[in-house]
Amino acid sequence: MDEAKAVRAIWESLELPGIVDVHTHFMPKRVMDKVWQYFDSAGPLVGRTWPIAYRTDERDRLETLRGFGVRAFTSLVYPHKPQMAAWLNQWAAQFASTTPDCLPTATFYPESGAEEYVTAAIDGGTRVFKAHVQVGGYDPTDPLLDGVWGVIEEARVPVVIHCGSGPQPGAHTGPEPIREVLARYPRLFLIVAHMGMPEYTDFLDLCETYPEVRLDTTMAFTPFMEETAPFPADDRSRLVALGDRILFGSDFPNIPYGYLEAMQVLTTLEDVDADWLRGVFHDNAARLFGLPIHS
Template identity: 65%
Template sequence: MSGNAETALAVRRFLDRLGLPGLVDVHTHFMPGRVMEKVWDYFDAVGPLTGTEWPITYRHEEDERVALLRAFGVRAFTSMLYPHKPAMAAWLNSWAADFAARTPDCLHTATFFPEVGAARYVRRAVDGGARVFKAHVQVGGYDPNDDRLEPVWGLLAEAAVPVVVHCGSGPAPGEHTGPAPIARLLARHPRLPLVVAHMGMPEYTDFLDLAERYPEVRLDTTMVFTDFAERLSGFPAGALGRLAALRDRILLGTDFPNIPYPYEHQLRALERLGLGDDWLRAVCHDNAARLFRLPPPATV
């Protein structure tokens, strides 16, 4: 049996044990081909933000990656993509809209950058059916409180469209990473539905504070608790009780395909926390299904 087949079987057993119809993964990456290749080149070169060997487990063509997620029992996923410079986001949004149109199990994803016209193309994406946005403060190198983004945040808060934001200082701090800029943003937009990527690694407790303060703040599990991430920045054991209390606002994320281990490892890492099957059901499916108003799965 191939490694992918073994992973598919392991994930299916996990789902069967929990009685789940599938997974909802809010943090998966699909991008235009040449953009994805540049991302992989960066990981291959042990880029300065990672500083460690990072083999890409699922370096496949786009169609095969989609097929793998389906084989792994993922019933809904995202196409997290993000610009690193101006005049790039609108083009990425056009690609993502086309990808979502031909990939019905992908939640239509969009992005933005602090630039003139950002509110205009974000409005166009929302009107076109975008269901989730990605903001990458670290790679983009921008302050989320940039004045050019103020109408964007207001628009997304009013439309109640979630934004997955990489704002923690892992794997390396940036000028605008960390909890303080996000705290300032939320003070102005307390109803903004933010999903903090990687649970805010490594400032886990600070982002837990924000989630406890603001009911529309959620945390995704991307790479957290895996053996790989624990070596880089371990989650504080004393905060596990807070995760249990926030059960309804923790969402499964994996970083597929850009992960240095099999997909199932993220699920096993969550399972071994010992927070219980109800917690796993909520995190791996129910919370995101409710957030994105997914229809009940078809029955045979």
């Protein structure tokens, strides 16, 4: 099967100019190698066998996304310890400068100086941040992040945040810390990764309460995740109502199945129509990031 051709057939049938994927990972090689090693070992934050579907070099991965018709994507980097975020931001800024279809991406960690390097990233053109509460093992309500959240809220830069307790819970995952953050910074553009799995219902509640909260589809509804974290049937109707705040994400390249599957599972959801799919695969993210809606 020509996967690229099949992926393109989906968005072409919707008369879209391509895909905007808000959840893709590009990292320094030695960091990506360590991430892949962690998945290979089924580490405690993974908890199961997790083959990497697109384990190729960086150039090949870029060409694969472009072959699928992905017209904009992210380089989601994230630190697991102090004094790592600023270095990752420097790498991501350089990567974006030579990769025009990548949205300039940055990250942060609760540490002294975080507000300063986040401000510098925004001033330098960062268009999206990544926060990983599970891997970072930090509390998003940590006082060291007060200035960070404030600066990001004021700048209106979206944050893709892994805060749900899947695939394995972390010390500070779940909806309560995020509810507290949003109570203090209600205008934050938060994109909850993986639709907040497995606490889907709670994060749908937050999405309904805070108009700038969005959910990305990363890994949701795929057979791989439905085995352990099925999306609640009673919440399916809420997806339609929140259609303008659902964004497509893939987790490329770190997925244990094909990119095509991540798209196909959305096309087969009950009660969604072509307008909903157009929004999810492209238009919702294009509006958020100020990209042209039409080619």
